Amino acid sequence: MNKLKKNNIFTFPGKISDSEREVEAIVFAAAEPLSIETIESKISKKIDVLKILEKLKIFYSNRG
Numbered sequence: 001m002n003k004l005k006k007n008n009i010f011t012f013p014g015k016i017s018d019s020e021r022e023v024e025a026i027v028f029a030a031a032e033p034l035s036i037e038t039i040e041s042k043i044s045k046k047i048d049v050l051k052i053l054e055k056l057k058i059f060y061s062n063r064g
Contacts, residue, residue: 016059019047024056 016024026042027034039049 016056019043019045020052020056023047023049023052027053027056 022043023039026039036049036053039053043049
């Protein structure tokens with residue numbers, strides 16, 4: 001399903017890790033901006049939230 005078709009061009013995003021998905025879900029579900037400390041308190045494992053937020057920023061930078 002990751003193929004280019006003649007009239008319909010599909011470019012699917014690369015794979016993101018479970019940790020990235022978890023941070024993404026927290027950010028998208030928030031009603032207001034969250035601090036890094038707040039995000040860290042909501043996730044299930046110890047990860048570099050700032051690094052993941054930067055990666056997600058780049059990932060979504062060319063989307064509408």
